[in-house]
Amino acid sequence: MDDTDLHILRLVQSNSRLTADAISAEVNLSPPAVQKRLKKLRETGVIEREIAVLSPSKLGRDMTVIVEVNLERESRAHLDAFKKRMRDTPSVQQCYYTTGEADFLLILTVKDIKEYEAFTQTHFMDESNVSRFRTAVVMDRVKASLDVL
Template identity: 55%
Template sequence: MPQSLDKFDLQLLEQVQQNCRQTAEVLSEHLGLSPAAVQKRLKRLRDTGVIEAEIALVNPGTIGRNMTIIVEVAMERENSGVLDSFKRRMRAEPLVQQCYYTTGESDFMLVLVVQDLEEYQRFTQDNFFGSPEVSKFKTTIVMDRVKVGLAVSLHR
């Protein structure tokens, strides 16, 4: 069941999704609440798991990671042991930015950010060709990062 959020919570979430470094004073001006009320709401949203994490979004090109690759992965067989093992490996893999267990033709969708095709080739050797669990995979290379983010729409 979704958490009960009022209009101030939603406005606060909208603000911190755009910039989580805003001070309680700045946020209070946007919301029309006191800084103490904003801090209390933020603490509750963090403690209850509504706000999972506050992170820095790094431009991958500025650190030499110029390729984003989307990979569809089909498993050889679907049982909990195989799926759990693959999920663990992907969580531990630094090149995997996002991993989704999906329905449809593929069992997983991965988003990777790599330096070049050589790095991606090493990743495929280690994680796909070297794994009896993986039946096949399909690679799509991103041409342009049109929109990148993890903001959740708060409009109902």
């Protein structure tokens, strides 16, 4: 990976709909050369996926919640089961297995406190392996990004 690849990545990271023509004008390569580089970046997994970033509030998901979760048991089977449940739950935007005070850190978007309460009932209170969870409700989304470069 060279500086041109990094430049291409910065461009598509901010706007994945840029055409090869538009990118080529920025990086001083031909459109076919840009397409070849993009293909390689996708095939090697540097570009994991290309998505649309949706507005939670415009879709009625006005509440963002950050949750620290502690498990009772941390065997591979228990960890894998919790990870799978979080992956399969649409309201969970991000889930991190962490070191420190909490075993997991979750970021969720929900419609309201009632929906969050139902989430906690299903995924924490009815789950015998969750020993504790701590919730922080986001008051203002100052920055939300998955940018790497």
